[in-house]
Amino acid sequence: MSKAVDLSSLVKEKKLLIFVGLGLIITWVVMGPVLGKLKERIAVKNKLVNDNQVLTTKLEVLEGIDDVLVSQRVKKMEEVFPSKKPVVQLMGALNQLAAEHGLGFGGVTLRPGALTEEKQAPTAKSKKKKSKETPSLSADLLDLSFGFQVTGNFDDIEKFMNNLERLAPLMKIDQLSLAIKSSPFFEGESIAVIADIEVLAYYQAPPKTLGSINKSVELLNREDEAVMNRLFGFKSYETVMPTAPTGKLNLFSVDLQESL
């Protein structure tokens, strides 16, 4: 009984405190979700503002890019540094360059590897070479080895070698054998040079995706522009492709019947 009396007196004494406490709880219960919602909406707004800014900048950058120039550059890049194995282009270019310098061209050794477009793993040899020579090269970069023999006089072969540096598709001399035949009549004068050259031509598949739409467009810097200018210095020869029709003709086709 005395305990109940104590409790009621205690409640009476703390009445004001209880009221304030209750008030705060009610405030929290009523205002909490409303404030939470507002906070959430403000966060969404900030993200939207940020995204919008990024996209607007990206759009401005894209609008500023010269469509014609980029297309030209892509075309040239594809000629010089192709996306697919440049077997035909390489053979054609070397053959035509040799012919231009009046050199004999032959002894072709080609190691084209897989014919499918599957992603091939770089060989252990090329991996080792890449890590040793060029640490910043992309993993998609692949090479194609091509051996050939050119015969002619010393000066022409020298010019041919010099022009290899600026010949599309991009290649570098990997191995070289030389046989300089001297004249039996004039001492020290070379009459014919036989050069067995092995070159490595490079190709790299283009990126598969553009990435997120929010990803900014990377523009070319000064150094890139200089490299781009050098790219246009590469000489490319038109690849002659066979045009002879292959396979059976459809004798019942309308065009054929009309022509008959």
Place this chain on the structure above:
Amino acid sequence: MEISLFQKKIGRLNKKQKLKFLLTKSVLFWVLFMSFCMIVIAGWSLLVNRQNAKLNQQLKTTKQRITQFQKIESQQVYLTSKLKSFKTLIKSQEIHQDVTETVFSLIPSGTELKGFKVETSGIIKLSGTVPDYVTLSELLTRIKNKKNHKLLIESAIINKIMVTKEGLVNFDIDLQIRV
């Protein structure tokens, strides 16, 4: 003279009533304040929501416009990705070319050079055959003559010189070219 018999009680009642009045007033004020706050927050929230809807619309339009430039974007991405490898390759190609030209300028007429590997490090293992000692001497003189080459020959070590039955001279020289 007025005698109040319930002065204490009345005083306590007065105090209680004042407290009740104050409490009622406070509660009323608190309710009003809360309502005001609720209106302000709800209004603010509504405004933010409207802004979000507007931003969303703007974002959609911008995305649509960006999609129209997809061809240019993919071309630009193609260029930048390829340029990274191309820059490194072109430097390496230059070195290879210079090393080849340097070795080419060393070889006198009549020499037969076995395949040597062009290394970016500049280490070249030169081996082959010359018809006689005079040509070998010319080859060695050219190696020693540092100024006439595209790249500087830092060192040259003759590993082997051998004369064959036919009178030809086989040589094996290690060159270190500065690249």
